[in-house]
Amino acid sequence: MKQGFYNNDGFKYWGVAVDENDNPVVRTQEKYPYSYDGFVTYRNGKNEEVKSTIYSDRLLQWDYNKARNLMMKHFGESGDYWNNRSPQKIESFLKDWTGDKSLKLILIMQYCNASTGYPVWRFDFSVTDN
Helix, strand or coil, rough: CCEECCCCCCEEECCCCCCCCCEEECHHHHHHHHCCCCCCEEEEECHHCCCCEEHHHHHHHHHHHHHHHHHHHCCCCCCCCCCCHHHHHHHHHHHHHHCCCCCCCEEEEEEEEECCCCCCCCEEEEEEEE
16 A cells, blocks of 8 residues: 655645655655654645644653643544544644644654654644744
């Protein structure tokens, strides 16, 4: 099964996995399921717009109850996999997590945690400076 990716307009297509600089990844998830390179699953802006980043595996470490409660609110479940969650719902989740309604999700990347082989997601976003 081929992985779905998002182009610069946020529309899903089927194709070559790319990193945040639009370079094709060398170690694909298909060929290296437990040690693949990070790849973009959603893009809605330019790298230069990014002001901050949150990794999915850190949410539970920072505040377990808050993370699980917000997952239930936004996704209807509290699992640790983010690949089937829409970018719009992830953006809403992050707005609640940060308390900043001006947050704009710019990029989602999926990585493989080298020590565990499990996937982890990176959320890059911008906020409006007040």
